[in-house]
Every structure is written in structure tokens, then in C-alpha cells.
Amino acid sequence: MKWTQARRAQKMNPSVIREILKVTEKPGIISFAGGLPSPKTFPVSAFAAACEKVLREDAHAALQYAASEGYATLREMVAAGLPWKVDPAQVLITTGSQQGLDLIAKILIDEGSRVLVETPTYLGALQAFTPMEPEIVGVASTDEGVDLADLRAKAAGARFFYVLPNFQNPTGRTMTEAHRAALSEQAAQLGLPMVEDNPYGDLWFDTPPPLPLTARNPEGCVYLGSFSKVLAPGLRLGFMVAPPSLYPKLLQAKQAADLHSPGFNQRMVAEVMKDGFLDRHVPTIRALYKSQRDAMLAAMKRDMPEGVEWNTPAGGMFLWVRLPEGMNAIDLLPKAVERNVAFVPGWAFYADKADARTLRLSFVTSSVDQINFGIAALAEAIREMRKETS
Ligand SMILES: Cc1ncc(COP(=O)(O)O)c(C=O)c1O
Known part of the structure; x- marks a missing residue:
């Protein structure tokens, strides 16, 4: 065959x-x-206790098919935990933030579409974008941030700019407050949407990083977060915050991909996180x-x-x-x-x-x-x- x-x-x-x-x-x-x-x-013992409790109190719902948007309590917790005003209705629970990248690729990239990335960037994003056959273009970047002149030169017609402002994978770099402000302003002027990936933002050593780019322009950004680095990657749970103009399409793509992320895991995470565990x-x-x-x-x-x-x-x-x-x-x-x-x-x-x-x-x-x-x-x-x- x-x-x-x-x-x-x-x-x-x-x-x-x-x-x-x-x-x-x-x-x-x-x-x-x-x-x-x-x-x-x-946090193994916290998971053991949460697992037992979810099965004791909520087993039928936890083990049943569920809404593609995600478990309402967890979506509310995610929205409340972000440092800008987020409506839980804009939160989509994903099967890891890697799935967020895949859904973005499906709904935003056509063959030949220009997609901008930092230099260097997260390999898993390149893997998620590449099958859609985009033209992936690296924007010159240094420890200080993205070269804004290079961004301007390459932005025409780009579908989005994929950025990791906090403790970037692979470089460990972090964008300063001034650079974030300048980048946000530049992107808004260019009409360039941004996909902000932030799985490491909570793992700061001395001082928290400045506000995310999405907080400065929620309409112009999709924000990706993850439970992998603060709880455990085996849960395969992450989330995206998307503007109302994009959310319904992402939701359709999510439905097609896996109907929903595991409801049992979502309830366990909500149970672990309640009362300020994180x-x-x-x-x-x-x-x-x-x-x-x-x-x-x-x-x-x-x-x-x-x-x-x-x-x-x-x-x-x-x-x-x-x-x-x-x-x-x-x-x-x-x-x-x-x-x-x-x-x-x-x-x-x-x-x-x-x-x-x-x-x-x-x-x-x-x-x-x-x-x-x-x-x-x-x-x-x-x-x-x-x-x-x-
Ligand atoms: C920058 C970045 N984005 C996304 C991911 C995917 O994380 P997960 O799917 O576990 O949330 C990773 C994993 O290492 C990463 O480094």
C-alpha cells in the first residue's frame, strides 16, 4: 500500500x-x-489530595465530556490571576500552551503568510507554524529586546509577531519595561498583531518582570500561559486569552482538535490552586x-x-x-x-x-x-x- x-x-x-x-x-x-x-x-501530595477529593465529590462531571472552553472555575481563576483585567469568557483552556500555538497556526496562517519571530525563538513554535507553510521571518533581537527598525522593515503584511518577553526559551532574555512600551507602541502603529507566549513569567528570581505586552493592548494580542512550569507538564494544561474578534475561531479549532482538555485534570488543578496554593x-x-x-x-x-x-x-x-x-x-x-x-x-x-x-x-x-x-x-x-x- x-x-x-x-x-x-x-x-x-x-x-x-x-x-x-x-x-x-x-x-x-x-x-x-x-x-x-x-x-x-x-506538588505530588497536593495532587493526591485533590485527586481524591475530585473523585469523591465531582467524579461524574470530572469523567464526562465537557465544554471546549474549559472548566468554568479554572477559567475564572486564570482570569483573576492575570495582572490586567481579563473577562473569563476570553480564556480558553488548552492542552498545554503548545496546543495554543497549534490552534493559532491553524486559524491565522495560510500558505505563504508571513509570520515574524524573535531571533532565536522557541523551537516548538517553529514546529507548530511550519506545517501551515508560512514564510517565517526572524526579527533581529539582542539582550535588550527586538530591533524595532528591523521589525518595521519586515512587518508589512505579517499575520502576527510571536514573542516571549519573559526569560525566553532559548536565551533566558527578558524585555525591559521601556522596551515593552516601545514594542507595543510600534506594533499598534504598524497594525501588527502579537502572540505573546509566557510559560516562564512566574519563575523570576529577584523581581517580577514588567507587565505583559497583552496587558497594554488586549485587542491586538493573544496571550498564552501554561501550568507546566508552575505545577507539572504531565497535566498537559495551558490557556490562552484571546480578543473577542478571534476567540470563536480558536474555539472551533479547539473543538476540532480534541473537543476539550481533560476535565479531570482541570478540576484537579482548580482544586490544588484554590486558597492561594501557587x-x-x-x-x-x-x-x-x-x-x-x-x-x-x-x-x-x-x-x-x-x-x-x-x-x-x-x-x-x-x-x-x-x-x-x-x-x-x-x-x-x-x-x-x-x-x-x-x-x-x-x-x-x-x-x-x-x-x-x-x-x-x-x-x-x-x-x-x-x-x-x-x-x-x-x-x-x-x-x-x-x-x-x-
Ligand atoms: C516558550 C514555550 N512555549 C510553550 C511551551 C509548551 O509548554 P506546554 O505545552 O507544556 O504548556 C514551552 C515548553 O517548553 C515553551 O518553552
């Missing part, structure tokens, strides 16, 4: 990261490559991740040879590193794996021309001892490669 695949299926690629992670699945390896939250942060729980995640970030920064400072550059993320899970001139992170990976340490080469995160010198390190799933060992091993691999290339 010959199956003829749709053109869009041919556009789908295995996640480069998954492929890389296979190489790194050797016993004893210290992996800075994954994008997983630390399992130590999963206000007590999230600070423990921040403290853990901050100590791991600090350990990684100290190890980098101690061990890295001259010419290696990295940033200081103010939250989230990732550190972004740039190798010295003439070096390439893809060639470095096997040398690092030989020394039992893994990372993700940065090229996977670029929509167009990649900076081959970049790489992403996650600091959240390794202990401080592992971070110390792993960074020393990575530094050694870099020194060896430098000898070979010089």
Missing part, C-alpha cells in the same frame, strides 16, 4: 532536540540539554532554580576559557552561551558527550540564518554537584576544540 502524505506532513520534522537528546541518553551523562522542569517541584508553591521553585542558576554562573566564571560569553538570566530555566569566533556548537556536542555532558546547539532555534556559535544550557534538572562537574567537562571540551581549530 502506498500512502500519499499531505504536503504539510512533509514539512513536519522530528524535533531536533528530541534527536539530540537520543545521542545524550547514555548512562551517567549530565544533561543540560532538556527543557524539562525539575521533578522535585511537582503563592506558597511558586516561591519554592524560584528559590531552587535561582540556586541552580547561581551555581551554573559561578562554575562558568570559574571554568570557561576566555572568549566564551554567556548571559545572566533573571528567571526561567536557561542560560545562553556563545562560543569564541571560529567555533561551532554542533561540532562541540560529540566532544562534550564523550565527557558525559550534553547541551542543545543553538542553531535549532533559528527561523532563518543561525548563529552556529550559540548553545542552550538548562540549569534546572541538575544538582549543584552535577552542574559543577558538567560545566568543568564542557569547558574542557571547548579548550580541546579550540586547540584543534587554532
